[in-house]
Amino acid sequence: METIRNYLETMFSSLPHTPEVLRAKNELWQMMEDKYNELRNEGISDNEAVGTVISEFGNLDELSEDLGIHSVVTHTTPINSRKVSLEECKQYLKARASFGFKIALGVLLCIISPIGATLTDGFSSSIYEAFGACFLIICVAAAVVLFVSSPIIMHRYDFLKQEPCTIDFSTTHYINDQKERYRPTYALLLTIGIVLCILSFLPAAILDTLNLKLGRLSIDNISGTLLFIFVAIGVFMIVLTSMINSSYDTLLKLNDATTVGGNFVSTQHPEKQYISKTAATIMSVYWTTVTCIYLSISFLTFDWHLTWIIWPIASVIHAVLNSTLKK
Amino acid sequence: MNSISSDVIRGYNDTMILYLLMQRPSYGYEISKQIKQLTQEKYIIKETTLYSAFTRMEKNGYIESFSSDEEGSGKRRTYYRITESGKNFYKEKCREWILTKEVVEHFILKEEPYGNN
Structure with a gap:
């Protein structure tokens, strides 16, 4: 019922408020x-009933003459935009998920590539050194294959960025629904990923206090390796889940306010509008610049106990800039 | 192609609605339901088409709208009733259809009336 109401509101949203x-x-x-x-009383499911009502609604163009809104209706009809079907959207989401998995796997391989070396560090035999080097090269090579090959499949969907595309109301609704359903998984994976990265030092700290030795492996070998593995798994989760989540937004952003399907994204997360292009550029590089400054000063002075002060100052400046540069 | 093109039937939506309103005053959904039932679901009128017909015919004085409570539910609805000039218009449309049907009929192949094209 809510869906039907939304549909009607969207259809009428661009029309003047005349009696x-x-x-x-x-x-x-x-x-x-x-x-x-x-339809509901006849025992038809909610989804089906909504679908039937919307498909039998018709077209507002028919009313344009009666309502004296002809100019409005014809004006807002988007020009030659490509209609992306529900099936195409589903395929795109699937492709993006597998693309995300491959890229995340590549990143994981890159991060764990040094563990062969860290595990055998300190061993006198040259066989172990060769093993470490081989492991690194194989991992990096596999990662490069993934990085190079996987974007090729995604080229099929370049039209989403290059051509004006629209998706119809029910497709928009379906995607938004999928996105909502994915939200808990996204939050969970992101949290676990970040926690793993933060906790990556934990095994080293614990092992250091235990001071045990497993055969020829020293504590440094194990803790170094575990650090890489923790970070690798954490980053894998973050990359994968972010890529899946962004694929929903890519589709939802196709429509703008003037199209019938409605734009779920821009109303929920309105893009920030700055007073000028320069202001927008400054704001977009703000945090990267701050990070650069922080790291440079910290490494130059090695006063890590003092340099953290940059962050609170930076966020205050950010808030001030944000309020002055915004429209 | 077994569905009716909206261009062809457009001129006769009014006839259908007026026919139903001659029997008793009615409201939007009831009319669309009756059209669906009488035509054995061969024709389903779109909501916008129906509303457009209502406003057009009301402007021309063929029908009148009034607000009334539905029996039982107490929900207020807009009902439509046919006027005298609406009845005349209906008769005129009927005559027009009989003539149209007669004219077009001359050009319809008889051997294979429901060909599988």
Whole structure:
């Protein structure tokens, strides 16, 4: 029911608020509500009933003459935009998920590539050294293969960025629904990933206090290796889940406010509008610059116990800039 | 192609609605439901088409709208009833259809009336 109401609101959102338009909206709502209720009483599922009502709604163009809104209706019809079907969207989401998995795997391989070397560090035999080097090269090579090959599959979907595309209302609704369903998984994976990265020093700290030795492996070997593995798994989770999550937004951003399907993204997370292009550029590189400054000063002076003060200062400056540069 | 093109049927939406309103005053969804039932679901009128027909015919004086409570539920609805000039218009449309049907009929192949094209 909510969906039907949203649909009607979106259809009418670009129309002027004249008495004729309001009356048409109310009458159409009455008919849609009646039809929905009757379908539901016949035992038809909510989804199906919503689908039937929306597919039998018709086209607002038909009303344009009666409502004196002809100019508005024709004006807002998007020009030659490519319609992306639900099936295409599903394929795209699937492709993005497998693409994300491959890239995340590549990153994981890069991070764990030195563990062969760290594990055998300090061993006198040259066989072990060769093993470490081989492991590194194989990992990096595999990662490069993944990085180079996987984007090729995604080229099929370049049109999403290059052409004006629209998705219809039910597709938008489906994707938004999928995104909502993915949200808990996204939050969980992201949290675990970040926690793993933070905790990567933990095994080293614990092992150091235990002071044990496993055969020829020293504590340094094990703790160094564990650090890489922790970070690798953490980063893998973060990369994978962020890529999947962003694929929903890519599709949802296709529509803008003037299209019938409605734009779920821009109303929920309105993009920040700055007073000028320069201001937008400054704001987009702000945090990277701060990080650079922080790291440079810290490494030059080695006063890590003092340099953290940059962060609170930076965030205060950010807040001030944000309020002055925003429209 | 077994569905009716909306261009062809457009001129006769009014006839269908007026026919139903001649029997008793009615409201939007009831009319669309009756059209669906009477045509054995061969024609489903779109909500916008129906509303557009209502406003057009009301402007021309063929029908009148009034607000009324539905029996039982107490929900307020807009009902439509046919006027005298609406009845005349209906009769005129009927005559027009009989003529149209007669004219077009001359050009329809009889051997294979429901060909599988």
